Amino acid sequence: MIWALALAAGAIVGAGVYLSLSRHLLRVVVGVSLIGAAANLVLLAMARATGPEPPVIRAGEVELAAGLDPLPQALVLTAIVIGFSLTCFSLVLVLAIAQRTRDTDGDALRAAEPHPDRDGKPPVEGDA
Amino acid sequence: MGNWLLPLPVILPLATALLTMVSWRRPRVQGLIAGASLGALLAVSTALLGLVWTEGTQRTSFGGWPAPFGIEFAVDPLGAAMVSITALMGATAALFSLGDADPGTPSPTLWPLTFALLAGVGGAFVTADLFNLYVWFELMLVASLGLLALGGEPRHLDAALKYFVLNALGTLLLLLAVGYLYGLTGHLGFVPLRGALTDLDGATLGPFVALLVLAILIKAGAFPLCAWLPASYPTLPASLVALFAGLLTKVGIYVLLRLLGGVLPALPAFLTQGLAWVAAATMLVGVLGAAFHWDLRRILAFHIISQIGYMLLGIALLTKAGQVATVFYVIHHIVVKANLFLIAGLVFRMTGTYDLRRAGGLYVARPALALLFAIPALSLVGLPPLSGFWAKLLVLREALAQQQLALAVVALAVGLLTLYSMLKIWLEAFWKPHPDPDWSPPSHVGLTPAYLATGLLAAVTLAFGVMPEPMLQLAERAVETLREAGP
Numbered sequence: 001m002i003w004a005l006a007l008a009a010g011a012i013v014g015a016g017v018y019l020s021l022s023r024h025l026l027r028v029v030v031g032v033s034l035i036g037a038a039a040n041l042v043l044l045a046m047a048r049a050t051g052p053e054p055p056v057i058r059a060g061e062v063e064l065a066a067g068l069d070p071l072p073q074a075l076v077l078t079a080i081v082i083g084f085s086l087t088c089f090s091l092v093l094v095l096a097i098a099q100r101t102r103d104t105d106g107d108a109l110r111a112a113e114p115h116p117d118r119d120g121k122p123p124v125e126g127d128a
Numbered sequence: 129m130g131n132w133l134l135p136l137p138v139i140l141p142l143a144t145a146l147l148t149m150v151s152w153r154r155p156r157v158q159g160l161i162a163g164a165s166l167g168a169l170l171a172v173s174t175a176l177l178g179l180v181w182t183e184g185t186q187r188t189s190f191g192g193w194p195a196p197f198g199i200e201f202a203v204d205p206l207g208a209a210m211v212s213i214t215a216l217m218g219a220t221a222a223l224f225s226l227g228d229a230d231p232g233t234p235s236p237t238l239w240p241l242t243f244a245l246l247a248g249v250g251g252a253f254v255t256a257d258l259f260n261l262y263v264w265f266e267l268m269l270v271a272s273l274g275l276l277a278l279g280g281e282p283r284h285l286d287a288a289l290k291y292f293v294l295n296a297l298g299t300l301l302l303l304l305a306v307g308y309l310y311g312l313t314g315h316l317g318f319v320p321l322r323g324a325l326t327d328l329d330g331a332t333l334g335p336f337v338a339l340l341v342l343a344i345l346i347k348a349g350a351f352p353l354c355a356w357l358p359a360s361y362p363t364l365p366a367s368l369v370a371l372f373a374g375l376l377t378k379v380g381i382y383v384l385l386r387l388l389g390g391v392l393p394a395l396p397a398f399l400t401q402g403l404a405w406v407a408a409a410t411m412l413v414g415v416l417g418a419a420f421h422w423d424l425r426r427i428l429a430f431h432i433i434s435q436i437g438y439m440l441l442g443i444a445l446l447t448k449a450g451q452v453a454t455v456f457y458v459i460h461h462i463v464v465k466a467n468l469f470l471i472a473g474l475v476f477r478m479t480g481t482y483d484l485r486r487a488g489g490l491y492v493a494r495p496a497l498a499l500l501f502a503i504p505a506l507s508l509v510g511l512p513p514l515s516g517f518w519a520k521l522l523v524l525r526e527a528l529a530q531q532q533l534a535l536a537v538v539a540l541a542v543g544l545l546t547l548y549s550m551l552k553i554w555l556e557a558f559w560k561p562h563p564d565p566d567w568s569p570p571s572h573v574g575l576t577p578a579y580l581a582t583g584l585l586a587a588v589t590l591a592f593g594v595m596p597e598p599m600l601q602l603a604e605r606a607v608e609t610l611r612e613a614g615p
Contacts, residue, residue: 020293029292032292032297032300035297039301039307040303042304042307043303043304043310046307046308046310072307072310075310078263082263082270085270089270089273090292093277093285093289096285097282097286100281109286109289109290110286111281111283111285111286112286112287112359112360112362113286113359122420122423124483124486
C-alpha cells in the first residue's frame with residue numbers, strides 16, 4: 001500500500017513538473033496544483049497506510065501499533081482547502097490574462113517586464 | 129500572565145481584515161479602523177518586546193492541549209523584535225498612503241488584503257509549529273497575490289502570475305518537507321522537533337533538510353530562484369511595494385535563521401558551504417541586475433536580492449557572531465529598503481516617471497527630498513555612520529574570522545557595485561538637470577504624511593547608525609535565546 005502511494009506521488013509530481021514547464025499558462029497552473037496534490041498524498045502517506053483499523057491504543061499498550069495516525073489527515077484537510085483556493089485563484093488569473101491579452105503563451109507575457117531594446121538596454125518607460 | 133498578548137499580533141490584523149471587509153462601502157470608516165488597528169498593533173508589539181526582554185520567552189498553546197500535542201505560539205526576543213518592526217512598517221506604509229504620491233488604484237479590498245498580509249507575517253513570527261508556519265506562508269501568499277492583481281491591468285496580472293508560480297512551488301515544497309519531518313519524528317512543534325531530530329544522523333536527515341531549506345530560499349528570493357521578485361514588485365503602488373519589500377523576503381530569512389539556528393541539528397559541511405556560495409551568487413546577481421536597470425523600482429527590487437545575499441551569508445557562517453550579524457542586518461534592511469521604495473514614490477510624484485532617463489533636477493528643485501534619499505541610500509551601500517555600515521561590518525568581520533576570504537571579497541565588491549547603482553540614481557534623478565527644460569515640480573501636492581513617514585524611517589536609520597549598541601544588544605540577546613532553547 002505504501003509503495004502504491006509512493007509511486008502515485010512520484011508520478012503526479014512528474015506530471016506536475018512536466019506541465020508547469022510548458023509555455024501554455026493554463027498548463028502551468030494545472031501543473032502547480034498537481035504538485036500540490038502530490039504533496040497532499042505524501043502528507044497522507046505519513047499517517048502510515050495500514051488499513052481500516054481505528055486509531056485506538058489498545059488496553060495495556062503504550063503506543064499505536066496498528067491504525068492510521070489521525071493528525072496528518074487533519075493536516076491534509078487544511079492543505080487541500082488552501083490548495084483549492086489557490087488553484088481557483090490561479091485559474092481565474094490565467095483566464096483574466098487570456099481575456100485581456102488574447103494570448104496564453106508564457107513567453108509573450110512581458111507586460112510587467114518589457115524586453116530590452118535593440119541596443120541591449122532596458123526600454124524607456126512609456127515608449128512601448 | 130501576559131500570555132494573552134501572544135496571539136494578538138495575528139488576531140488584531142485578522143479582525144481588522146474582517147472589519148474593513150464588512151465596511152467596504154465606506155472608505156473613511158475603513159481608513160479609521162485601519163489606523164486604529166495599526167496603532168494598537170504598535171502598542172501590543174512594543175508591550176510584547178518589553179515583556180519578553182524582562183521576563184524571557186513567552187509561550188502559549190491553544191485549545192487546552194499542552195506543548196507536544198497542541199499548536200504553540202512562542203515569542204522570544206527575535207520574534208518580538210520582528211513583530212515590532214512589522215507593526216512599524218505597517219504604520220509608516222499606511223501613513224505614506226495618506227499622501228498622494230503614487231497611490232495606485234483605489235479599491236475596497238485594499239485594506240482587508242493588507243491586513244491579511246500583516247496577519248500572515250505576524251503569524252510566521254510568533255508561531256512555534258512547523259505546519260502552522262506553512263499556513264501563515266499560505267496566508268501571506270494569497271493576500272499578496274490579491275494585492276498584486278488589484279490593479280487589474282495586464283502588467284498587474286502578469287506580475288501576479290509570475291509571483292504565483294514560484295511562490296506556490298516554494299510553499300508546496302515547504303509542505304512536503306513538513307510532511308517528511310513529521311513522518312520522521314512524529315512532531316511538528318519546534319521544541320519537540322529539536323529534541324527528536326538530534327537522535328537522527330545527518331545522512332537520513334540531509335535530503336529533507338535540503339528540501340526545507342530550498343523551499344525557504346525560494347521564499348527569501350535567493351539566486352537562482354529570485355526571478356519572481358523583480359518581475360512582480362515594480363508593478364505595485366509605492367506604499368504596498370514598501371511593505372512587500374520590507375517584510376516578505378525577510379520572513380524567509382527569519383524562518384531560515386530560526387530553523388537552522390534553533391531547531392535543526394548541525395548541517396553537513398557541504399550544505400553550509402553550498403549555502404554560503406548561494407549567498408555570494410545572490411549578492412552578485414542582484415547587484416548586477418541593479419546596475420543594468422534604469423527604472424528606479426527595478427533597481428531597488430534587484431537591490432533586495434543582493435542584500436538577501438548578505439543575510440544568507442551571515443546564516444551560512446553558522447556561528448553566533450554570524451547570526452547576530454544577520455539579525456542586525458534584517459532589522460536595518462527592513463527599515464532602509466521600505467524607506468527607499470517610499471522615496472521612489474515621492475520621486476515619481478515630483479517627476480511623473482520612475483525611469484531615471486526621464487527624471488532629473490530634483491536636487492535643485494527639492495533639496496530636502498535629495499537629503500531624505502541620501503540617508504537610506506548611503507545606509508544601504510554601507511557608509512558610516514549609518515546602520516548599513518554596522519550590518520556589513522558584522523557580516524564581513526565574521527567571514528574574515530572564519531578565513532572565508534573569497535566570500536569576503538565578493539561581499540566587498542558587491543558593496544562597491546551597490547554604490548555604483550545608488551550613484552546612478554543620485555546622478556540621474558537628483559543631480560543632472562531635468563531633460564525637459566520647461567519642467568518644474570508639481571506645486572499642489574499633498575505630501576505631508578508621505579514626508580512624515582519617510583522622515584521617520586530615515587530618523588530610525590540614523591539612530592541605528594549613531595547608536596548601534598542597543599540594537600546590537602537586542603540582536604545578541606535574540607541569538608542567545610535562539611541557540612539555547614529553540615524558540
